[in-house]
Amino acid sequence: MPQALWGTRVSASTVTDLNQKIYKQIEQWCQQPLVGDFPYVFPGWSVAEAQLGRRGEKRLGADGDWRCAERLSADPGGERRRKEDEASWTEFLRGLKGRGLKGVELLVSDKCLGLVENVVDFYPEAKWQRCVIHFYRNVWTAVPTGKVKQVATMLKAIHAQEDAEAAKQRACLVVEKLRAMKLARAAEIVENGIAETLSYYSMPPNTGAVCEPTTRWNG
Structure with a gap:
């Protein structure tokens, strides 16, 4: 792999030395103070690092304008990714809080209980939003391959509604249709979990809350 990257053979000790310097x-960087408010926070995983987003003067929006997104922390060793338990998320959120992370209004993530249970302790006034992409994938586990696109x-029609009430009504219709398609388990997942994906409706328009940031930017 080093030879493929750099075009020359590199010893294991050189790679180790470079990794140590980079990790340091x-x-x-992970200890630097965080200045300003971060209304929308997106803990997500890309390979072995945590990515979080910030809304600046412009909205961090679903229209693809992620220029105001800012990465706040990373987990280069992948330790937190391997665990994702309550203790590791407590440590992570405590670190961000200690560095000055404030103004959090909405936190979007998959349904990692270790994280969800900790949000209220560190940011009691923030709302939690279940990542819609993760939710869709959860529903698809109960859908035959040939029907996933349909x-x-x-599902996307639910989150395209103009307000939360319309989204809930649409979700009821989707549940009925899934049952008519003999997809009872998928219908149950939607019925029991859809409310967790609608928190963004209480935020200003175009917050990008339904999106998974790692699908938009990796830099």
Whole structure:
């Protein structure tokens, strides 16, 4: 792999030395103070790092304008990714809080209980939003491959409604249709979990809350 990247053979010790230097720089960066408010926070995983987003003067929006997104922390060793338990998320959120993370209004993530249970302790006034992409994938586990595209269209229609009440009504219709399609388990997942994906409706328009940030930017 090093030879493929750099075009020359590199010894294992050289790679180790470079990794140690890089990790030290990342660790220093992870300790820098966070200045200003971060209304929308997106803990997500891309390979072995945590990515979070910030809304600046412009909205962090679902229209693809992610220029105001800012990465706040990373987990280069992948330790937190391997665990994702309550203790590791407590440590993570405590670290962000200690560095000055404030103004959090909405936190979007998958349904990792270790994280969800901790949000209220550190940011009691913030709302939690279940990542819609993760939710869709959860529903698709109960859908035959040949029907995934059809069900995906049905699910996206829920989150395209003008307000939360309309979205809930649409979700009821989707549940009925899934049952008519003999997809009882998928219908149950939607019925029991859809409310967790609608928190963004209480935020200003175009917050991008229904999106998974790692699908938009990786830099």
